[in-house]
Amino acid sequence: MAATTTRRNPVNHPVRSLAGIAGAGSGSGFSAAEIEAGRRLFAGEWSFAGAASSRDSLPPGAGPEIAFAGRSNVGKSSLINALTGRRALARTSNSPGRTQDLIFFHGPNRLTLVDMPGYGYAEAAKTKIAAWTRLIHDYLSGRPMLARVYVLVDARHGLKPADDAILEILGKAAVSHEIVLTKCDQVSDAALAERLEAVNAAMAKRPAAFPDVLATSARNGAGIPDLRAAIARLRAERDAGPERAG
Ligand SMILES: Nc1nc2c(ncn2[C@@H]2O[C@H](COP(=O)(O)OP(=O)(O)OP(=O)(O)O)[C@@H](O)[C@H]2O)c(=O)[nH]1
Numbered sequence: 001m002a003a004t005t006t007r008r009n010p011v012n013h014p015v016r017s018l019a020g021i022a023g024a025g026s027g028s029g030f031s032a033a034e035i036e037a038g039r040r041l042f043a044g045e046w047s048f049a050g051a052a053s054s055r056d057s058l059p060p061g062a063g064p065e066i067a068f069a070g071r072s073n074v075g076k077s078s079l080i081n082a083l084t085g086r087r088a089l090a091r092t093s094n095s096p097g098r099t100q101d102l103i104f105f106h107g108p109n110r111l112t113l114v115d116m117p118g119y120g121y122a123e124a125a126k127t128k129i130a131a132w133t134r135l136i137h138d139y140l141s142g143r144p145m146l147a148r149v150y151v152l153v154d155a156r157h158g159l160k161p162a163d164d165a166i167l168e169i170l171g172k173a174a175v176s177h178e179i180v181l182t183k184c185d186q187v188s189d190a191a192l193a194e195r196l197e198a199v200n201a202a203m204a205k206r207p208a209a210f211p212d213v214l215a216t217s218a219r220n221g222a223g224i225p226d227l228r229a230a231i232a233r234l235r236a237e238r239d240a241g242p243e244r245a246g
């Protein structure tokens with residue numbers, strides 16, 4: 001409970017009001033200026049910049065990267081489309097296992113978004129699972145321009161054992177990471193509050209993780225302006241600090 005009362009973010013707000021405040025910035029943990037900075041950061045041109053299926057085929061870094069990880073079908077590709085305001089920049093699918101490589105998208109201001117293959121897809125062939133696991137591990141533990149990884153969690157299901165492995169990798173590699181709940185349009189406000197509390201409690205045991213949780217819906221746009229603002233804030237902090245990569 002303590003974790004929920006000390007949060008600085010929008011998650012105490014019901015999802016409907018999150019959608020309602022889109023762009024307003026009030027009560028979301030981000031100022032109106034930060035929401036606007038996020039909008040501007042994402043408003044430019046976005047384009048497909050390459051795919052990598054192994055460490056050797058990773059493209060050279062063009063600037064800070066923000067990666068989206070999570071179980072298969074959690075909504076990674078859909079969230080990238082929502083953030084960039086494009087319907088089909090990243091390919092989405094009803095069936096799990098759609099994204100099989102690391103997919104890189106270049107946007108304005110040298111910002112790169114990375115769509116990751118999903119994990120925890122029980123029906124995938126063992127050899128494929130091994131290859132994805134290696135790719136995810138190699139990428140997350142050896143990419144200096146990786147500014148943050150958003151670990152997506154379905155708001156209907158919460159954290160699952162399959163998420164542990166990636167949280168371990170991120171903790172060990174000391175990569176900045178944060179949980180984002182997806183598909184919040186599918187749960188009641190009460191269920192969302194319950195899910196947030198459970199995620200917060202679980203993440204409190206992982207001090208390497210950023211202590212906020214963002215609630216989003218790619219379908220109705222809830223939380224999208226906030227996630228853009230969070231990325232813009234991160235971008236600004238990184239620009240202000242010593243140049244590490246890119
Ligand atoms: N209701 C609802 N459905 C969503 C949302 N985001 C994604 N979906 C649906 O969830 C399914 C999976 O979405 P994807 O974006 O392809 O998921 P992914 O995580 O990229 O999946 P993989 O590439 O297979 O790992 C699609 O049918 C989407 O339409 C959301 O916010 N709300």
Ligand SMILES: [Mg+2]
Pocket residue numbers: 076077078091092098099115116
């Ligand atoms: Mg995908």
